[in-house]
Amino acid sequence: xxxxxxxxxxxxxxxxxxxxxxxxxxxxxxxxxxxxxxxxxxxxxxxxxxxxxxxxxxxxxxxxxxxxxxxxxxxxxxxxxxxxxxxxxxxxxxxxxxxxxxxxxxxxxxxxxxxxxxxxxxxxxxxxxxxxxxxxxxxxxxxxxxxxxxxxxxxxxxxxxxxxxxxxxxxxxxxxxxxxxxxxxxxxxxxxxxxxxxxxxxxxxxxxxxxxxxxxxxxxxxxxxxxxxxxxxxxxxxxxxxxxxxxxxxxxxxxxxxxxxxxxxxxxxxxxxxxxxxxxxxxxxxxxxxxxxxxxxxxxxxxxxxxxx
Amino acid sequence: xxxxxxxxxxxxxxxxxxxxxxxxxxxxxxxxxxxxxxxxxxxxxxxxxxxxxxxxxxxxxxxxxxxxxxxxxxxxxxxxxxxxxxxxxxxxxxxxxxxxxxxxxxxxxxxxxxxxxxxxxxxxxxxxxxxxxxxxxxxxxxxxxxxxxxxxxxxxxxxxxxxxxxxxxxxxxxxxxxxxxxxxxxxxxxxxxxxxxxxxxxxxxxxxxxxxxxxxxxxxxxxxxxxxxxxxxxxxxxxxxxxxxxxxxxxxxxxxxxxxxxxxxxxxxxxxxxxxxxxxxxxxxxxxxxxxxxxxxxxxxxxxxxxxxxxxxxxxxxxxxxxxxxxxxxxxxxxxxxxxxxxxxxxxxxxxxxxxxxxxxxxxxxxxxxxxxxxxxxx
Numbered sequence: 001x002x003x004x005x006x007x008x009x010x011x012x013x014x015x016x017x018x019x020x021x022x023x024x025x026x027x028x029x030x031x032x033x034x035x036x037x038x039x040x041x042x043x044x045x046x047x048x049x050x051x052x053x054x055x056x057x058x059x060x061x062x063x064x065x066x067x068x069x070x071x072x073x074x075x076x077x078x079x080x081x082x083x084x085x086x087x088x089x090x091x092x093x094x095x096x097x098x099x100x101x102x103x104x105x106x107x108x109x110x111x112x113x114x115x116x117x118x119x120x121x122x123x124x125x126x127x128x129x130x131x132x133x134x135x136x137x138x139x140x141x142x143x144x145x146x147x148x149x150x151x152x153x154x155x156x157x158x159x160x161x162x163x164x165x166x167x168x169x170x171x172x173x174x175x176x177x178x179x180x181x182x183x184x185x186x187x188x189x190x191x192x193x194x195x196x197x198x199x200x201x202x203x204x205x206x207x208x209x210x211x212x213x214x215x216x217x218x219x220x221x222x223x224x225x226x227x228x229x230x231x232x233x234x235x236x237x238x239x240x241x242x243x244x245x246x247x248x249x250x251x252x253x254x255x256x257x258x259x260x261x262x263x264x265x266x267x268x269x270x271x272x273x274x275x276x277x278x279x280x281x282x283x284x285x286x287x288x289x290x291x292x293x294x295x296x297x298x299x300x301x302x303x304x305x306x307x308x309x
Numbered sequence: 310x311x312x313x314x315x316x317x318x319x320x321x322x323x324x325x326x327x328x329x330x331x332x333x334x335x336x337x338x339x340x341x342x343x344x345x346x347x348x349x350x351x352x353x354x355x356x357x358x359x360x361x362x363x364x365x366x367x368x369x370x371x372x373x374x375x376x377x378x379x380x381x382x383x384x385x386x387x388x389x390x391x392x393x394x395x396x397x398x399x400x401x402x403x404x405x406x407x408x409x410x411x412x413x414x415x416x417x418x419x420x421x422x423x424x425x426x427x428x429x430x431x432x433x434x435x436x437x438x439x440x441x442x443x444x445x446x447x448x449x450x451x452x453x454x455x456x457x458x459x460x461x462x463x464x465x466x467x468x469x470x471x472x473x474x475x476x477x478x479x480x481x482x483x484x485x486x487x488x489x490x491x492x493x494x495x496x497x498x499x500x501x502x503x504x505x506x507x508x509x510x511x512x513x514x515x516x517x518x519x520x521x522x523x524x525x526x527x528x529x530x531x532x533x534x535x536x537x538x539x540x541x542x543x544x545x546x547x548x549x550x551x552x553x554x555x556x557x558x559x560x561x562x563x564x565x566x567x568x569x570x571x572x573x574x575x576x577x578x579x580x581x582x583x584x585x586x587x588x589x590x591x592x593x594x595x596x597x598x599x600x601x602x603x604x605x606x607x608x609x610x611x612x613x614x615x616x617x618x619x620x621x622x623x624x625x626x627x628x629x630x631x632x633x634x635x636x637x638x639x640x641x642x643x644x645x646x647x648x649x650x651x652x653x654x655x656x657x658x659x660x661x662x663x664x665x666x667x668x669x670x671x672x673x674x675x676x677x678x679x680x681x682x683x684x685x686x687x688x
Contacts, residue, residue, distance in 0.1 A: 106676075168676075200660070202656060202660040203663070205657065206660065256609065276643055276646070296498050296555075299558055304495070305396065307396070
């Protein structure tokens, strides 16, 4: 099991976070202090029944009201120049597929302050091995803390909050003095998009890919892209959660991470030009079924011999 | 399986008959007129031939009455052994041959009255008595008594052989029922095989647990063949037999199937085989793959396995293993995509342009400004 800070931004990522929580608690009975989780969503209030290692930050801002005084806000100029249709988004009901609106909310000083504070605290907790060891020991769990902690960032490629949140996270962690490995998971845009939103989702994903690509200058950042047909959304979210579980909890998680960094495509990898597409296929094959297939195949062939075919 | 039996009905020609019939005829022959029976009948009759014949026939019928069930039971058991040693189709062919052979033998019994031979023997007997040739007379008297008795007992033999034909027909009916059962079993197994995962050819999912998959499969085939033969429901089938036989044979076979130990990192051949099977629909098209000289995908198979969660209190007694809930194989395929090679990338760009146009050129679909729009793709 490996230490990690996990950030889930937007509705799709929140669904994945919940699936991951179910998987972890279903397997290990409880969420472990090894994994610090941040969830952001453009709503006014977040849930309260989360494990203590989790933090839900509602990225709400009354944009239409703030628009009047935008010049006095501590925001980048380009945000202030965005059209009023962006400032008119009521973030209580999401960011309306406008990453620019979500970006304003993330950039608001009090949100930025909260995000930075939580991230710094989460990192300190994970890297304070002595304290973490004590905490794990109190829960009667012993884990090898030899592996460096890493960052997992999850968001929908075609959405708004996920889009803005992912870039916000990358910008923070890529400037972090410890330069942790950042694994970004972009989900969609095809999975789950409706016909009406299809063009917008693609447009948003296009921009997000370009933005991520601009940041892929060092081998610190690895971007994974997962997508499916619209009607396979639930399956995709579940498989993404399962894959995250592998990285966090399964023995080969460390080897996988090393391979992404050094192994299977090191020589061919071209930073800034490529995304790593992950396709996950579930072969409904309990291991016993593999053995049973051998037995049944033999039985079938014996029957044919017996019947003189 | 075809032998030349000793004739029991007086027929002198040697006829090729199935061994079960040969055995039956031989047993019947020994029961019909055992050694010394003719002399005994002659002695008891005081030398009167007709009385001796009557004694001989009565004794034979008594013996047959006592032994016929046993003989037919043995006959049926021989057929059971034959059923267990032959493939079903050959067994059915064999039953047809056997039935035909018995019918031929019945026909021979009907057609071979022996009257002419008896007349000749009686004439010879008269001659030898006139000549006073005692040894020849005694021999002829025994021959006449035996032949007449056999002639009278032919109807009894025919009756028994007809019952033997009925036994063969019973086995024929059983064979038909077993054949239907085997077809049903085959269909059931075929259906289950369809529902089980089809694994790539050439992939040894038994890893180091198995060196030679072909050898295992040959062995399993032979073992399954033997087990099915042992378990065929010759004494009647029920609906539950299908499941019972399938499970009992599977259980026996599984004892020889090693545990699955899939390598986490597949070989190049295995990757190739797997890719042929998997619906990699969302990948880069073949032309684009060539255009961008894309490397082969990297495949990782996630295998259900226990996760170790050491608990301090139990360190001394070893690791506590928590079972991973996952019980299915998950295949992860990692493919590097240059973003220009992303499927329909042009459509993505077009969508971006249209959204920007709708907002007066502002990139509201972005969380950051793109000052140099023209540099986006080539940067």
